[in-house]
Amino acid sequence: MTEAGICEGRVAVVTGAGRGLGRAHALAFAAEGARVVVNDLGVGLDGAGGSAGPAQQVVDEIRALGGEAVANGDDIATTAGAASLVATAIDTFGRLDTLVNNAGFLRDRMLVNLDEDDWDAVMRVHLKGHFLPLKHAAAYWRAEAKAGRTPDARVVNTSSGAGLLGSVGQGNYSAAKAGIIGLTLVASAEMARYGVRVNAIAPAARTRMTERAFADTMAAPGGDAFDAMAPENVSPLVVWLGSAASAAVTGRVFETEAGRITVMEGWRPGPTADKGARWTPAEAGETALKLLADSEPPQPVYGA
Numbered sequence: 001m002t003e004a005g006i007c008e009g010r011v012a013v014v015t016g017a018g019r020g021l022g023r024a025h026a027l028a029f030a031a032e033g034a035r036v037v038v039n040d041l042g043v044g045l046d047g048a049g050g051s052a053g054p055a056q057q058v059v060d061e062i063r064a065l066g067g068e069a070v071a072n073g074d075d076i077a078t079t080a081g082a083a084s085l086v087a088t089a090i091d092t093f094g095r096l097d098t099l100v101n102n103a104g105f106l107r108d109r110m111l112v113n114l115d116e117d118d119w120d121a122v123m124r125v126h127l128k129g130h131f132l133p134l135k136h137a138a139a140y141w142r143a144e145a146k147a148g149r150t151p152d153a154r155v156v157n158t159s160s161g162a163g164l165l166g167s168v169g170q171g172n173y174s175a176a177k178a179g180i181i182g183l184t185l186v187a188s189a190e191m192a193r194y195g196v197r198v199n200a201i202a203p204a205a206r207t208r209m210t211e212r213a214f215a216d217t218m219a220a221p222g223g224d225a226f227d228a229m230a231p232e233n234v235s236p237l238v239v240w241l242g243s244a245a246s247a248a249v250t251g252r253v254f255e256t257e258a259g260r261i262t263v264m265e266g267w268r269p270g271p272t273a274d275k276g277a278r279w280t281p282a283e284a285g286e287t288a289l290k291l292l293a294d295s296e297p298p299q300p301v302y303g304a
């Protein structure tokens with residue numbers, strides 16, 4: 001571990017940190033001096049099952065490198081789990097500075113085949129699994145601010161290109177990940193007064209979520225070539241957003257993959273027309289078509 005990393009003295013919680021991107025983030029926070037709560041339920045790719053193994057393995061890796069970490073096996077999409085997650089940081093390390101919401105799983109189906117259970121499970125783990133840890137961390141940070149110890153706290157949420165642009169076969173996941181952007185904007189506005197900055201990333205990397213579906217783009221190159229899709233390439237921005245250095249940045253969304261960082265520019269008013277009175281449906285349609293002709297064409301939906 002480095003001597004004076006950018007997260008020295010900070011305590012970071014990373015959800016879903018037993019594997020993939022979360023594991024890379026946890027190791028990267030520890031390498032920058034943070035003490036880390038490694039949360040993971042150890043579930044399968046579709047959310048089934050559970051094991052304490054992955055979280056403990058990452059804790060062991062961090063400790064072997066000289067860092068400090070503790071495992072937490074709570075389900076972040078439950079009130080009790082989210083409360084216990086925040087309590088683990090405070091009870092073990094005495095504070096909480098950074099929350100990285102990352103845990104999740106997939107149940108991909110075309111909408112016509114998507115069961116209500118698969119809808120609920122994916123909305124629950126991603127959207128509620130972001131909201132509940134955020135809420136419990138916010139309650140702690142508000143109490144700190146009210147006690148005169150205004151925090152320098154950070155939240156990094158995990159959206160996806162699927163949430164920003166849509167992705168065929170991922171209606172549940174795309175809706176949840178789009179919801180995370182809305183949640184990020186509101187949390188950023190509500191929590192600024194308590195010293196909390198809230199941003200989101202849309203990552204892409206080789207993990208068990210992507211290594212089969214996008215085998216060609218995700219494959220590791222041979223030899224010394226840059227392994228563009230390694231999850232470790234996403235973590236540096238996450239660590240910076242989770243550090244005190246990012247105080248001027250909030251309510252923003254970044255795409256991050258390989259060696260590239262992109263600021264995503266979201267919804268903003270485009271061409272507009274105002275009749276000053278109610279349109280007829282025919283007029284509304286004619287006007288909509290004229291405005292669309294003057295507007296930027298949308299980005300394509302993934303897989304369309």
Ligand SMILES: NC(=O)c1ccc[n+]([C@@H]2O[C@H](COP(=O)([O-])OP(=O)(O)OC[C@H]3O[C@@H](n4cnc5c(N)ncnc54)[C@H](O)[C@@H]3O)[C@@H](O)[C@H]2O)c1
Nearest residue numbers: 016019020021041042043076102103104160204205207209
């Ligand atoms: N890999 C990509 O290219 C990519 C792209 C866009 C977004 N994402 C998002 O990044 C995040 C990490 O994904 P990944 O690719 O590393 O997947 P992953 O499957 O390797 O890791 C996700 C981890 O979350 C854990 N988890 C699931 N449900 C949980 C719960 N209720 N409580 C605690 N832990 C739970 C799993 O056990 C797993 O270890 C996810 O939110 C995913 O949607 C990934």
